[in-house]
Amino acid sequence: MPRQHLPFPNGRLAVVAITRHGIALAGRMLTALPGATLFAPEKFRATAEAAAPGACACFAGKTGDQIPTLFAAFDGIVAIVSLGAVVRLIAPHLKNKETDPGVVVVDEAGRWAIPVLSGHLGGANAIAAALQQAVGATPVLTTASDARATLAIDLLGREFGWTFEASHDEIVRASTAVVNDEPVALVQEAGSPDWWAGHANGRSGPLPANLQRFARLEDIDPARFGAVLWISHRALPPGWAARLAGKRVIYRPPQEAA
Incomplete structure (x- = not known):
């Protein structure tokens, strides 16, 4: 596969991790995608700062409360969170495919990168491909044009x-x-x-x-x-x-x- 580049600057990519193992994986992602920002719970601040020095933002309270800020400030979001939880968290904030950010879910083992929202225009499929190169996660593409490798x-x-x-x-x-x-x-x-x-x-x-x-x-x-x-x-x-x-x-x- 040709080397993939995000359709926006790395600085417009947020990686959300809510466990210690997830934060460690996020640190590997940020090493390959310099400029991205790690979002993690305040209780894991020390772990987050060690994984992503100078590139983390810690939050207090619920993860769901961060979604409006993430949607407004970033073009792409990688969530090292369960797929079902991400669907429930983002559902109230969806508008349309032209403006919603690309959202990709990655499991804590870094095996799979699953575009959930805005695969094409939002760049989620491109994010998944970049994560394959960054941490070896296999993209799970369900858009018909990508599954069949035809024209999007x-x-x-x-x-x-x-x-x-x-x-x-x-x-x-x-x-x-x-x-x-x-x-x-x-x-x-x-x-x-x-x-x-x-x-x-x-x-x-x-x-x-x-x-x-x-x-x-x-x-x-x-x-x-x-x-x-x-x-x-x-x-x-x-x-x-x-x-x-x-x-x-x-x-x-x-x-x-x-």
Whole structure:
């Protein structure tokens, strides 16, 4: 697997541990991810400071009371806490996939890294991959595109600074078309051609057979495809908005990358 990088600075990652063994594991994580912060109960302050010198914050009271602060201050949260407990703790604070942080649960033995929330846009899948490299935890990926190592619509080109224009329904439709092996047109008129090898979640092997590549939007018949992915600096040509209604995702590489 290619080396994974978080989709945000290490300083935006919090590691929460509530037992002595968990804190020791968290210290190993922070060694591999300098800039991250360890959150631990006040009663384990000495253990936390020894595990993560200068990079720990200890809290009094209940772990659940820290969730609003963690959600507001960090883009990614690693919880060395039971999966069921984490689900109950974060449930009252969930808003939407565009703004919720990526949350990953790791067992105290460091065997498994389980993305629980915001696998793609929030970066939880990328965090899990980084933890595999940091402490050997095996990522448990349940998102269909990652389980099948196919294209993740909402990650295409992120490593190159691409943005995308699409509604939530269009992202869902395009993602469904990809994972269900429907014909998908991928039209690239701009940006780096290495987006598959540089995919944000790491990909190897050939491009999936249901993705058909084109050099110009005008070369396709939209009716033949379940979704159209258009990588370009251009505005939609006249009449094409209606032809692509509900099935298009437009990607915008930085102008200097053209």
